[in-house]
Amino acid sequence: MRASLIQIAVDPDEPVADRRARAARLVREERGAADLVVLPELWPVGAFAADLFQPESEPLHGPTYKSMAAAARDAEVWLHAGSFVEAAGGALHNTSLVFSPDGELAASYRKIHRFGFDKGEAVLMAAGEDLVTFDLPHLTVGVGTCYDLRFPELFRGLVDAGAEAFVVPAGWPARRRAHWRLLAQARAVENQAYVLACGTAGSHAGVEQAGHSLVVDPWGEIVAEAGPGEEVLRAVLDPAKPAAIREEFPALKDRVLGVAAPRRTRVR
Numbered sequence: 240m241r242a243s244l245i246q247i248a249v250d251p252d253e254p255v256a257d258r259r260a261r262a263a264r265l266v267r268e269e270r271g272a273a274d275l276v277v278l279p280e281l282w283p284v285g286a287f288a289a290d291l292f293q294p295e296s297e298p299l300h301g302p303t304y305k306s307m308a309a310a311a312r313d314a315e316v317w318l319h320a321g322s323f324v325e326a327a328g329g330a331l332h333n334t335s336l337v338f339s340p341d342g343e344l345a346a347s348y349r350k351i352h353r354f355g356f357d358k359g360e361a362v363l364m365a366a367g368e369d370l371v372t373f374d375l376p377h378l379t380v381g382v383g384t385c386y387d388l389r390f391p392e393l394f395r396g397l398v399d400a401g402a403e404a405f406v407v408p409a410g411w412p413a414r415r416r417a418h419w420r421l422l423a424q425a426r427a428v429e430n431q432a433y434v435l436a437c438g439t440a441g442s443h444a445g446v447e448q449a450g451h452s453l454v455v456d457p458w459g460e461i462v463a464e465a466g467p468g469e470e471v472l473r474a475v476l477d478p479a480k481p482a483a484i485r486e487e488f489p490a491l492k493d494r495v496l497g498v499a500a501p502r503r504t505r506v507r
């Protein structure tokens with residue numbers, strides 16, 4: 240299975256509508272070269288451009304949905320279209336969209352762990368509540384977004400829901416690039432699953448982006464890594480590999496459920 244991760248640059252001088260058109264063009268250019276195309280987190284506005292979240296928010300079936308559905312159909316690819324700011328019921332969400340090659344919505348995911356502590360996304364957006372997977376022809380894929388990567392229990396939940404690969408769109412800062420690589424590899428190793436982590440390039444809202452999108456295999460090896468600038472990162476995945484590794488090294492079967500529940504250690 241061929242995957243293309245479009246590590247688009249978010250430049251505040253490029254109007255959102257122009258970047259949307261450019262992203263759609265980049266997706267169409269993968270026609271014949273990819274089965275799955277991935278875009279990063281909040282690429283229309285930039286993950287740290289909190290001032291734009293409200294003014295650039297859209298309903299689910301807004302301009303980003305429409306342009307990405309058409310691009311998936313034209314390119315005949317599965318498209319994880321990254322995320323956009325969704326306005327729904329008076330709240331904002333960091334929502335990812337997945338389209339099938341006929342341009343139908345296959346899944347949508349509202350980011351569960353919001354970043355920013357007491358500012359930005361953490362205060363402006365509402366948290367999602369649902370774990371989401373979608374089925375490619377030979378691979379079940381779980382979805383997380385950026386900061387979610389720091390929360391292993393989310394990914395374990397996705398494994399319990401059948402995931403053999405994770406797609407993680409992100410807007411990760413260059414300052415924590417070491418965490419990005421380490422966490423992507425950790426999620427792959429502990430879950431014996433592919434990780435496709437697609438970040439942004441460029442700099443917006445004063446935050447230089449890490450770039451360095453990654454494809455990590457279920458053994459934890461990095462099979463492809465982008466540089467810091469705008470780039471399309473391509474990799475070939477073997478959909479049989481997660482099951483083969485889980486069979487060869489069956490650590491997931493040794494889980495002791497409930498061990499994480501708080502309890503006192505008695506000193507004898």
Ligand SMILES: NC(=O)CCC(=O)C(=O)O
Binds near residue numbers: 286385386387389
């Ligand atoms: N957009 C994000 O979720 C950023 C996450 C981040 O910077 C980090 O986890 O570090």
